[in-house]
Amino acid sequence: MMSFERVRKQIENKPERVSRYDRFNKSKDRKFGKITHPCRKCGKKAGVIRKYGLMYCRQCFREEAERVGFRKYS
Numbered sequence: 524m525m526s527f528e529r530v531r532k533q534i535e536n537k538p539e540r541v542s543r544y545d546r547f548n549k550s551k552d553r554k555f556g557k558i559t560h561p562c563r564k565c566g567k568k569a570g571v572i573r574k575y576g577l578m579y580c581r582q583c584f585r586e587e588a589e590r591v592g593f594r595k596y597s
């Protein structure tokens with residue numbers, strides 16, 4: 524699929540098309556919803572753990588868990 528950035532780059536020297544493209548295809552600025560809490564390490568928006576203010580996605584949490592003080596018991 525053609526991403527927003529790729530198409531934007533192709534038409535960047537055609538100002539009229541850029542303004543139309545932005546008007547109809549720009550992603551919304553959201554004040555709430557999962558998109559407002561991306562992973563602080565990789566920026567992923569899916570599977571983000573917000574509990575205890577972690578803000579890591581589940582993949583990064585596995586890597587960072589011990590460093591931020593989580594330990595395995597039993």
Ligand SMILES: [Zn+2]
Nearest residue numbers: 562565580583
């Ligand atoms: Zn992540």
